[in-house]
Amino acid sequence: MIGFGAMFGATVMGRMTLFIGRFNFLVNEWVPQVRSDWSNGIFRIVAILFILALVVLAIRAVKKPKAKTE
Numbered sequence: 847m848i849g850f851g852a853m854f855g856a857t858v859m860g861r862m863t864l865f866i867g868r869f870n871f872l873v874n875e876w877v878p879q880v881r882s883d884w885s886n887g888i889f890r891i892v893a894i895l896f897i898l899a900l901v902v903l904a905i906r907a908v909k910k911p912k913a914k915t916e
Contacts, residue, residue, distance in 0.1 A: 883889045 884893075
């Protein structure tokens, strides 16, 4: 039981370490890069089209027709 608890704790701490590392990357490296790229007109158009496509796919997923059961 102690061994299981130690393994579980190590797994949780490992995942928290990965999460903190990814969050640190996003905040300190990725966001400043996106801000500098946002001034480019092509990047803006591609980003807006990507977001629009995601919204359309989400709406289509919600409005799936229900199968008729007879």
